[in-house]
Each structure stands twice: as structure tokens, then as C-alpha cells.
Amino acid sequence: MDLLLDGFQTALTPENLLFALIGVLLGTAVGVLPGIGPAMALALLLPVTYSVGVDSAIIMFAGIYYGGMYGGSTTSILLNTPGESSSVITAIEGNKMAKSGRAAQALATAAIGSFVAGTIGTVLLWVLVPRVADIVVTLGAPSYFAVMVLAFFAVTMVLGSSKLRGFISLFLGLGIALVGTATGQARLTFGNAQLADGIDVVVVAVGIFAIGEALWVAAHLRRKPLEIIPVGQPWMSRDDWKRSWKPWLRGTAFGFPFGAVPAGGAEVPTFLSYATEQKLSKHPEEFGKGAIEGVAGPEAANNASAAGTMLPLLTLGLPTTATATIMLLALQSYGIQPGPQLLTNEPALVWGLLASLVIANALLLVINLPMAPLWAKLLQIPRPQLYAGILFFATLGAYTANFAPFDLALLVALGLLGLAMRRFGLPVLPLIVGVILGPALELQLTTALQISDGDVSTLWGEPVAVAVYAVIGLMLVAMAVGAVRGRRTPAAPATPTENDETEELVNR
Amino acid sequence: MSIVVAYSADRYGEAALDHAVGLARKDGTRLVIVNATQGGSLVDRRFAHDADIEAVRDRLVAEGLTVVVRHEVVPDVADAVVAAAEEEQATLIVVGIRHRTPVGKLLLGSVAQRIILEAHSPVLAVKPAAE
Amino acid sequence: MTTTDTNPTGETRASATVVDKAQYGLAGFLVIAGGYVLYDASTLDKAFADQPVQPYALPYLVGAALLLLGVLLAVATARGDKPEAEEGEDVDLSQGTDLRTIGLLVAVLVANLLLIDWLGWAITGALLFAGTTYVLGSRTWVRNLAIGAALSFGSWYGFYVGLGLPIPAGILDGVL
Numbered sequence: 001m002d003l004l005l006d007g008f009q010t011a012l013t014p015e016n017l018l019f020a021l022i023g024v025l026l027g028t029a030v031g032v033l034p035g036i037g038p039a040m041a042l043a044l045l046l047p048v049t050y051s052v053g054v055d056s057a058i059i060m061f062a063g064i065y066y067g068g069m070y071g072g073s074t075t076s077i078l079l080n081t082p083g084e085s086s087s088v089i090t091a092i093e094g095n096k097m098a099k100s101g102r103a104a105q106a107l108a109t110a111a112i113g114s115f116v117a118g119t120i121g122t123v124l125l126w127v128l129v130p131r132v133a134d135i136v137v138t139l140g141a142p143s144y145f146a147v148m149v150l151a152f153f154a155v156t157m158v159l160g161s162s163k164l165r166g167f168i169s170l171f172l173g174l175g176i177a178l179v180g181t182a183t184g185q186a187r188l189t190f191g192n193a194q195l196a197d198g199i200d201v202v203v204v205a206v207g208i209f210a211i212g213e214a215l216w217v218a219a220h221l222r223r224k225p226l227e228i229i230p231v232g233q234p235w236m237s238r239d240d241w242k243r244s245w246k247p248w249l250r251g252t253a254f255g256f257p258f259g260a261v262p263a264g265g266a267e268v269p270t271f272l273s274y275a276t277e278q279k280l281s282k283h284p285e286e287f288g289k290g291a292i293e294g295v296a297g298p299e300a301a302n303n304a305s306a307a308g309t310m311l312p313l314l315t316l317g318l319p320t321t322a323t324a325t326i327m328l329l330a331l332q333s334y335g336i337q338p339g340p341q342l343l344t345n346e347p348a349l350v351w352g353l354l355a356s357l358v359i360a361n362a363l364l365l366v367i368n369l370p371m372a373p374l375w376a377k378l379l380q381i382p383r384p385q386l387y388a389g390i391l392f393f394a395t396l397g398a399y400t401a402n403f404a405p406f407d408l409a410l411l412v413a414l415g416l417l418g419l420a421m422r423r424f425g426l427p428v429l430p431l432i433v434g435v436i437l438g439p440a441l442e443l444q445l446t447t448a449l450q451i452s453d454g455d456v457s458t459l460w461g462e463p464v465a466v467a468v469y470a471v472i473g474l475m476l477v478a479m480a481v482g483a484v485r486g487r488r489t490p491a492a493p494a495t496p497t498e499n500d501e502t503e504e505l506v507n508r
Numbered sequence: 509m510s511i512v513v514a515y516s517a518d519r520y521g522e523a524a525l526d527h528a529v530g531l532a533r534k535d536g537t538r539l540v541i542v543n544a545t546q547g548g549s550l551v552d553r554r555f556a557h558d559a560d561i562e563a564v565r566d567r568l569v570a571e572g573l574t575v576v577v578r579h580e581v582v583p584d585v586a587d588a589v590v591a592a593a594e595e596e597q598a599t600l601i602v603v604g605i606r607h608r609t610p611v612g613k614l615l616l617g618s619v620a621q622r623i624i625l626e627a628h629s630p631v632l633a634v635k636p637a638a639e
Numbered sequence: 640m641t642t643t644d645t646n647p648t649g650e651t652r653a654s655a656t657v658v659d660k661a662q663y664g665l666a667g668f669l670v671i672a673g674g675y676v677l678y679d680a681s682t683l684d685k686a687f688a689d690q691p692v693q694p695y696a697l698p699y700l701v702g703a704a705l706l707l708l709g710v711l712l713a714v715a716t717a718r719g720d721k722p723e724a725e726e727g728e729d730v731d732l733s734q735g736t737d738l739r740t741i742g743l744l745v746a747v748l749v750a751n752l753l754l755i756d757w758l759g760w761a762i763t764g765a766l767l768f769a770g771t772t773y774v775l776g777s778r779t780w781v782r783n784l785a786i787g788a789a790l791s792f793g794s795w796y797g798f799y800v801g802l803g804l805p806i807p808a809g810i811l812d813g814v815l
Contacts, residue, residue, distance in 0.1 A: 034550045034727070034728035034729035035727060035728060035729040047798075047802070047804075048802065050802060050804060051801075051802040051803050051804065052802075075728065079550070079551070079728075081728040162720075162722075162723075164708065164711055164712060164715060165722070167704070167708055168669060168705075168708045168712065171701055171704045171705050171708060172669075172672075172705070174697070174701045174704075175672065175676055175701050175702075175705060178676070178697065178698055178701060183686070183690070183694035184686075184687065184690075184694065185683050185684060185694050187679060187680075187683065187694065187698060188675075188676065188679050188698070211748075213727075214744075215741050215744060215745075216725065216727075216730070217727060217729050217730055218737070218740050218741065218744055218774075218775060219736045219737045219738070219740055219741050220730045220731055220732060220734060220736065220737065221729065221730075221731065221737070221740075221775075221776075222547075222550075222729055222730065222731035223547040223581050223731065224545075224547055224581050225545055225547055225549065225550065225551055225552040225555050225581075226550055226551060227557040227558070228551045228553070376551075379549065379550045379551040380549050380550075380551055380552070380553070381549055382548040382549045382777065383548055383549055383550070383729065383775065383776075384548065384771075384772040384773075384775035384776050384777035384783075385772055385777065385783070385786065386549075387771070387775055388767075388768050388771035388772040388775060388777075388783070388787075389768070389790075391744070391748065391767065391768075391771050392764060392767055392768045392771070392787070392790060392791075395748065395751060395764070395767060396760070396764065396794055399755070399760065399806070400798065400804060400806065403806065403807055405752045405753070405755055405756055408748070408751065408752035408755065409749075409752055411748075411752075412745060412748050412749060412752070415745075415748070416745070419741065420665065422724065422725040423661075423722070423724055423736070424661075424662060424665050424722045424724075425722030425723040425724055425725065426722075438697075441697075442692060442697055445692050446690065446691060446692045449691035449692060450691055453691075454691045548776070548777070550728070550729060
């Protein structure tokens with residue numbers, strides 16, 4: 001409790017409050033803007049870590065993470081363009097509400113629901129982070145190695161539709177991580193001295209997230225403007241409140257655990273929440289036509305899951321979303337190794353962050369409810385300037401890593417890789433997780449074997465490790481069974497009829 | 509013989525359209541409504557929704573007018589209006605104009621101004637009632 | 640430079656039996672990359688006594704995996720497996736890939752990296768912004784150049800004053 005109060009003291013200094021405010025404003029903006037998401041925004045902002053204090057930077061990044069969720073729901077509702085798969089449901093149901101003249105209520109239930117879920121999620125973090133950290137600290141290197149292998153399998157297999165492409169992406173990432181002389185010998189440096197220190201992870205992140213995305217969008221620019229639904233100040237009637245509060249709580253209950261498990265993600269809980277609300281609703285006939293429960297529940301689930309991802313990030317050093325991956329990267333650039341020791345070594349930082357999450361949430365509610373029409377104006381920024389701006393800041397970010405034109409060449413190459421990945425449907429997350437956790441994996445393996453004097457059996461010498469390998473085994477079996485079944489009954493092509501699609505995804 | 513109106517989905521466009529409809533009704537001329545966008549941004553408020561422009565056309569057709577709608581994405585809005593006037597052999601182009609400060613003119617330029625300068629037919633500039 | 644007119648991808652998507660041939664390219668890339676990682680691993684020496692994990696252990700694993708995945712992808716492609724290209728708020732997949740825009744954007748980025756040592760970020764950054772807006776279809780190039788200059792000079796001073804990082808100034812050394 002004292003630690004939490006100290007955390008609030010850290011978070012409430014004028015400087016950190018300012019960074020939290022900048023974070024939520026930037027986050028909402030990038031959430032609203034097309035073609036730029038929180039992960040890309042964080043990648044572009046990594047240079048600030050060169051001189052801003054670690055607590056301020058992390059507080060700002062967390063604000064962007066949460067803000068991106070809020071902003072994303074605004075565009076989903078007003079434009080029916082889900083920026084991320086976790087807001088597909090919001091786009092369907094919220095846009096239907098908006099079209100029937102209830103845009104204000106849809107925005108309000110999304111914003112307040114996100115606030116409720118984010119706040120409950122943060123309180124759960126206050127309770128869980130110290131307890132989980134206590135357990136995790138007792139894990140030895142073998143168990144930790146096993147957990148990392150699990151994380152690799154989880155991000156690769158659970159997300160995305162094609163496991164093959166997930167693994168391709170993961171091993172490409174591990175390959176990039178090999179470059180350099182970390183083991184004392186030059187690996188994959190092509191005899192180039194500038195590759196001896198390895199490829200700067202900032203360059204990888206900016207290249208894949210920002211340049212790759214900008215090139216991909218530029219190659220497929222939508223020309224016809226989307227039809228935006230005009231909106232006033234969001235508000236809800238007494239009846240809307242009555243219909244919303246239970247879905248908010250249930251959505252939170254779905255979202256948090258999924259976020260907290262490696263690779264649970266935010267998609268599945270939003271679909272689960274939607275299906276649940278449809279079953280429990282007194283107005284099931286409104287679903288698919290703009291039911292407020294269908295916005296309230298999934299939006300809460302979405303945000304609770306974002307809070308949940310902080311648990312593995314802060315206790316294990318395992319990122320489960322692209323945005324969390326970049327936050328981990330930011331911590332690393334301060335020389336802080338996120339992992340089991342983080343809470344012990346950096347209590348002020350962790351508690352400051354946990355306290356600031358509540359503040360960020362409150363700020364977001366304040367800036368989103370009255371200012372929704374203002375945010376919608378951002379959608380009128382002309383595309384050429386928007387994407388040129390992304391390329392500009394991406395180049396700047398990569399250049400400031402070392403002030404070396406060579407890094408810019410790498411940036412272009414990685415940008416083209418990012419473009420190809422989007423063209424061929426390769427998920428981005430496994431690659432970036434591979435790049436970041438690859439070296440850590442090698443390190444944990446080395447540590448484990450050093451302790452055991454090279455005896456390999458130490459790897460399954462701890463009960464936790466055995467349990468984790470059993471989970472991985474189960475996942476592989478499930479994948480094999482799924483593949484066999486999938487071959488027998490070829491999966492029906494995804495139909496745009498919303499109800500069928502959600503059913504299908506829920507049943508998966 | 510036709511009247512071309514440069515329509516935008518705001519009060520300036522409405523003013524131009526109202527005026528053009530009045531003229532077309534009086535003389536019985538064909539009305540060509542041009543609502544175009546460059547498609548440069550995700551949202552262009554002056555580009556009417558498909559359903560809205562349909563409604564406008566249906567309303568005018570119901571009144572007995574001959575109406576052609578050009579609702580399209582073009583490289584340049586002013587060029588599109590001028591080209592439409594040429595193709596439809598317009599006797600008149602109606603545009604809505606707004607007040608701009610000198611600085612605003614410098615920065616943004618004006619579609620209406622370019623239509624006035626580049627069109628070969630007479631151009632009528634209309635302002636909304638209370639500017 | 641006529642790639643925008645010929646539009647093969649749009650047609651291949653329509654019919655189900657056609658194989659996505661470009662995916663063989665990706666498979667080939669994976670095989671070559673995997674092969675090179677394996678070759679590179681074979682050139683590494685044995686580790687020092689305090690290194691229980693050989694420096695070539697992970698490279699062998701990664702190289703073999705990439706090789707295998709490349710083969711699997713080629714097989715899957717031959718069987719008619721097609722990628723799901725990434726969707727987005729601003730992405731219209733009904734049109735083919737606009738290779739010309741990509742090529743020009745990459746050209747601008749490469750020009751930037753070639754010139755940055757000589758001219759410095761303050762100048763190349765402005766050119767980068769103006770060049771990419773032009774490629775992306777904006778024709779108000781005076782305004783774009785002005786915005787670009789404001790951004791690049793602003794970021795130069797922002798990094799210098801705000802973050803304490805002097806970005807190399809190039810030929811403007813001493814002027815900025």
C-alpha cells in the first residue's frame with residue numbers, strides 16, 4: 001500500500017502529469033488517425049528515451065497505449081473502419097447505432113465502458129503484480145526459458161489465421177536477432193563492421209511498423225472518402241446506463257484474463273463478450289442493428305485486456321501485444337531488463353506506472369467525452385501529408401539511433417520486408433517478439449546450462465518447466481488436430497454477414 | 509442547354525443548389541449537379557454521402573426537373589466542374605462562395621475562384637443567406 | 640512504369656484455382672536466407688570453455704527452421720494456399736498493388752540516406768517530406784516544402800535544445 005502511495009507520488013509530479021497528458025492526447029490522436037496505431041506511434045517516439053527520464057517515458061507510453069484504444073473506438077463507430085481486429089465488433093454494432101442516430105450514445109458507452117474496464121483492470125494489476133512477481137522470482141532459469149518458449153509458441157499460434165506464416169515471421173525475427181557479436185564471434189554480419197553491434201532494435205521496430213505500414217498503405221490507398229456520421233457531444237440516457245453497466249463489468253471479466261495470458265489477445269474476449277450480451281440481452285432482436293450492449297461489452301473487454309497485458313509484461317518481461325513489445329523495448333533502452341527482477345529492482349518505476357494508469361484513464365474520459373467531435377476532425381488531414389509525416393518521423397527516429405546513414409539503409413530494407421510481410425499475410429508480432437526475446441532466450445539457456453555445468457536435463461528439472469512444456473505439447477497437438485480437421489472440411493470463406501462471422505469466431 | 513451547379517455538402521453548396529434549382533425550374537433547363545472530391549483524406553465533409561445525393565436527385569426529379577448527378581472522385585475538383593460544363597454545354601455554372609481572409613486565400617486557394625477564372629461559360633457566385 | 644495499368648493481382652484473386660506465384664518468391668527467399676544462416680553457422684568456431692551453449696547452436700536451429708518453412712510454404716502455395724493481405728482503415732484491397740508509388744517512395748528514402756551526410760538532416764528532411772507528399776499525389780509543393788522545412792528545422796532544434804542531441808548539421812554546420 002505504501003508502495004502504491006509512493007507510486008502516486010511519482011505519477012503526480014507536474015512533469016509526469018504533463019507526460020501522461022501528452023501521452024493520452026497523442027494516443028487518442030493516433031487511435032483516430034487512419035494508418036497509424038499505438039504500436040507505430042511508440043516506435044516513432046523511441047528517440048525520446050535518449051534523454052527523457054524512464055518514469056516519464058513509460059508513463060507517456062502507457063498513456064498512448066490506453067489512448068489508442070479510446071481513439072480507435074471513435075473511428076470504428078463513426079466510420080465503420082476497425083483499425084484493429086479487437087475493434088471489429090465495435091465497428092459493426094457501434095456504426096449501426098450511429099447510423100440510426102445514436103452516435104452520441106455509442107461513443108459515450110464506449111468511452112465510459114473503457115474507463116470502467118481500464119480502472120478495474122488497473123486495480124487488479126495493483127493486487128496481482130506483486131503477488132505474481134513473488135512467485136515468478138522463485139523461478140529458475142530453466143523455468144524461465146520454458147516460459148519464453150511458451151510465449152514464442154503462443155504469439156505464433158494463437159494469433160493470425162495461418163500458423164505457418166506465424167512461424168515464418170517468428171524465425172525471421174530470430175534470424176535478425178542473431179546478427180552481431182553477442183557471443184564473442186561475428187554472426188551474420190557479412191563482414192560488415194557496422195553490423196557487429198547487431199541491428200538496432202529501434203531500426204527494426206520503426207522499419208517494420210512505420211515504413212512497412214506506410215508503404216503498404218501507399219500502395220493501396222483508398223480513394224473514395226468514407227461516409228462519416230456527424231456527431232455532437234456524447235451522452236447517455238438513464239435507460240442507456242441501465243443497459244450498459246452490466247455489459248461493462250462482464251466485458252471486463254472476459255478481457256482482463258485474456259490480456260494477462262501470453263497471447264490471449266484482445267480479439268477473442270470481445271467476441272465472447274458480444275456473444276454473451278446477445279444471449280443475456282432483453283433486446284436480442286436489436287443485435288446486428290445497433291444494440292448498446294453490443295458496444296458496451298466488447299469495448300470494456302478490449303480495454304480490460306489492454307490492462308491485462310501489463311501483468312506478463314511487468315512480471316515476466318513477456319510482451320503479448322505489439323504495443324507492449326515496444327514498451328519493453330523502451331525499458332531495455334534504459335538498460336532495465338524487464339523480467340522477474342523488475343519489481344524488486346525498480347519498485348518506484350513499476351508502482352509509478354501502475355498509479356499513472358488510473359490517471360491516464362481519468363484523463364482519457366475527460367478529453368474524450370466532450371471533445372469527440374474535435375477528434376473526428378483529425379480525419380480530414382490529407383493523406384499525402386499524413387503518410388509523408390510518418391515516413392519523415394520514421395527516418396528521423398532511425399537516424400537518431402546512431403546518426404549513421406547505414407541505419408537508414410537498413411531501415412529501407414526492413415521497411416520493404418515489412419511491406420512484403422503485409423502483402424503475404426505474415427503477422428508482425430511474432431517477428432518483433434523474436435527480435436527482442438531471441439537474445440534473452442539464448443541468455444537464459446546459457447545461464448541454465450552454466451548452473452548445471454552443461455547438463456541438458458536441467459531444462460526439465462523444475463516442475464514449472466515441465467508443466468509449461470506440457471502446455472506447449474497440448475497446443476501442438478491441438479494444432480495438429482485442427483489442421484487435420486481443417487483439411488477434411490475446408491473452412492468456409494469469411495462472409496461479410498456479421499452475425500455468421502462472429503458465431504464462427506466465437507466457436508473457434 | 510443546361511445549368512451546372514458545383515455542389516458541396518455544406519451550406520455554401522446548398523445555397524448554390526437552391527439558386528440553380530430556381531433557375532432551372534423557371535427556364536425548364538437541365539440541371540447537372542457536380543459533387544466531386546479529390547479523395548485526398550479519409551473523410552471529406554463536402555463530398556455528399558451516396559444516400560444523401562440520391563435523395564436530392566429523387567426530390568428534384570419528383571418536382572419534374574431533368575437532373576444529372578456527377579458524384580465522383582477526381583484528380584482536381586475545379587477542373588472536374590469546368591470539364592462537366594464543357595461536356596454538358598452549360599449556359600451557366602453556379603458555385604457557392606465563402607468569405608476568406610487574405611491569409612486564408614493565400615494558404616488554401618479556392619475551388620470557386622479557379623472555376624470562375626477557368627470556365628468558358630458565365631459563372632454565378634452565390635452566398636448563403638446570412639454570412 | 641506502367642505497372643499501375645496492368646493489374647494482375649485483381650484478376651488472380653477473383654478465380655480460386657490460380658496459384659499466387661509471388662509467394663514462391665517469398666518461399667525462395669526463406670530457403671536462401673535459411674541456407675545462408677546455416678552456412679554462416681558452419682563458419683563459427685567452437686565456444687570458449689565458459690559457454691555451454693555453442694555460438695552456432697541457435698543459428699543452426701534458425702537456419703534449418705527457415706529452410707524448412709520455405710519448403711513448406713512452397714508446398715502450401717502449390718496446393719493453392721493464398722495469403723490474407725493485411726487490411727486497414729485506409730487500405731483498399733480491391734485495387735492491385737501500386738508498385739510505381741512504392742518504387743518512387745523508396746527512391747526518395749534512398750536519396751535521403753545518400754545525401755544526409757553531405758546536406759544534413761535539416762535540408763534532406765525537408766526534401767524527404769516534400770518528395771514523399773508529391774509521390775503520394777499532393778501538388779501543393781510550395782506548401783509541402785514549407786511544412787517539410789518547418790518539420791526538419793523544428794526537429795533539429797527540438798533534438799538539440801529539448802533532448803540535448805545534436806543531429807549532424809551537414810553543410811549547414813555553423814549556420815544552425
